Amino acid sequence: MLFGMPEYAVYLASIPVVLYLPFVYSKDFGLSLTDVGLILMVGRISDVITDPLIGYLSDRTRSRFGKRKPWIAVGTMLMMGSAYMLFNPVAEAVTNWYLFGYAVLLWLGWTMVNIPYYAWGAELSDDYNERTRITGWRQAFGFLGNVSVLFIPVAAGHITGYGSLPSEGLTIIGGMALVGLPLFVGITLWRVPEPDRYGTAHAPVLKHLKYVAKNGSFWLLFFAFMLMSLGTGWGSATFMLFATYVVGAESQTQAILLGYYGANIIALPLWVALASRIGKKETWIIGGVMFVIVTPCFLLLASGDLAWFFLILALYGIAGGNFNAISMSMKADVIEIAARRSGENVSGAYIAIWSLGQKLVIAVALGTALPLLGALGFEPNVSHTEQQLRTLAYVYVFPPWLFYAAAVAILWRYPISQARLDRIRMALQRREQRIGQN
Numbered sequence: 001m002l003f004g005m006p007e008y009a010v011y012l013a014s015i016p017v018v019l020y021l022p023f024v025y026s027k028d029f030g031l032s033l034t035d036v037g038l039i040l041m042v043g044r045i046s047d048v049i050t051d052p053l054i055g056y057l058s059d060r061t062r063s064r065f066g067k068r069k070p071w072i073a074v075g076t077m078l079m080m081g082s083a084y085m086l087f088n089p090v091a092e093a094v095t096n097w098y099l100f101g102y103a104v105l106l107w108l109g110w111t112m113v114n115i116p117y118y119a120w121g122a123e124l125s126d127d128y129n130e131r132t133r134i135t136g137w138r139q140a141f142g143f144l145g146n147v148s149v150l151f152i153p154v155a156a157g158h159i160t161g162y163g164s165l166p167s168e169g170l171t172i173i174g175g176m177a178l179v180g181l182p183l184f185v186g187i188t189l190w191r192v193p194e195p196d197r198y199g200t201a202h203a204p205v206l207k208h209l210k211y212v213a214k215n216g217s218f219w220l221l222f223f224a225f226m227l228m229s230l231g232t233g234w235g236s237a238t239f240m241l242f243a244t245y246v247v248g249a250e251s252q253t254q255a256i257l258l259g260y261y262g263a264n265i266i267a268l269p270l271w272v273a274l275a276s277r278i279g280k281k282e283t284w285i286i287g288g289v290m291f292v293i294v295t296p297c298f299l300l301l302a303s304g305d306l307a308w309f310f311l312i313l314a315l316y317g318i319a320g321g322n323f324n325a326i327s328m329s330m331k332a333d334v335i336e337i338a339a340r341r342s343g344e345n346v347s348g349a350y351i352a353i354w355s356l357g358q359k360l361v362i363a364v365a366l367g368t369a370l371p372l373l374g375a376l377g378f379e380p381n382v383s384h385t386e387q388q389l390r391t392l393a394y395v396y397v398f399p400p401w402l403f404y405a406a407a408v409a410i411l412w413r414y415p416i417s418q419a420r421l422d423r424i425r426m427a428l429q430r431r432e433q434r435i436g437q438n
Helices: 006-019 021-027 033-042 047-060 069-087 096-123 128-160 166-191 205-213 216-246 250-278 280-300 306-320 323-342 347-375 386-411 418-437
Strands: none
Touching (some): 006 021, 006 128, 006 166, 006 216, 021 033, 021 166, 021 216, 033 347, 047 069, 047 096, 047 347, 069 096, 069 166, 096 128, 096 323, 128 166, 128 250, 128 323, 128 418, 205 323, 205 347, 216 250, 216 280, 216 323, 216 386, 250 280, 280 306, 280 323, 280 386, 323 347, 323 418, 347 386
């Protein structure tokens, strides 16, 4: 539980970038929707360098505080400042360069926190099911962060009259991130030990990348996860537009999204329990198939269908309750096998590649979905024909549906189960014993 707490604050500072920023910066601050999408995509290009670099350095860091903790502490401070500036802007100061500069700083801080933090999590336990409980707790705090992003502005709006609109909610979340990041990260850094389960890496980075390139199980999991992330990122990038112009729910979007994130929280322990009974891969696939079934239901909605919108999002939330937690637990299994085979601590290298892929697909979602809408003739703040609204609905639904279906098809071939992991461990232990005897 203590280890999962930072995820709450990290979600406060990162989720609004996809959920709120494109809508608010285009509708309220006058930036072009196409420019916003491209800026947020280009702002992630630096991650091509920083993600592998932070993974490489954190695997090799030596300090009395551990390998991971110093990076997390510095990255937290960087996230605090940049999140506050992005979420609490002065209207006169908002330009394309303002958005680009602070977005780059936010994601640099996120990288310095997330890669060492997830590598640390992969090393906490070598128990197949306990890994799922660890990632489950971490994801639960992430879901609570999502709920807070929505609920607190809504509650503030009802109590004070300020917070119900997306721009007002963005300002409130900026202040929360400024407090939550040092508080929750600080508690974890203070109270949770950092095990030295796989030692410190020594091999050159190219050798580590060679190990990764040959790991077929990792790449099956990687591409399945990235396609799911591309689907959810695409949906997040276009959600506010769909909710506002197709369903007519601009002032209710935060309250409606609570149904989605509330379902995430309720479903998560059920998914964790199911994974311990039938296996992680099987549980992951069930959730993916639910995404495939539920996503087309959004096309049935019309203006004023708030109750049905809430219900479909709740079903969507149940399906998404297992996605991150189960994937991260499966990734820890793959990392353990890779570390034992190579005799090296490769956690940071794997997490860096995973993180880079995750951020790039979200950037691609922002940089593709929003310009696509612009190219198809859709822009906020103008009158829309029925055909333009249908175009918006199709762009919101069809690409994610295809991504989800492809992800399920890819993960079907993933080979690591608890029984297979145990067999691999035993084989590697026998190998280590033979090497020791010789």
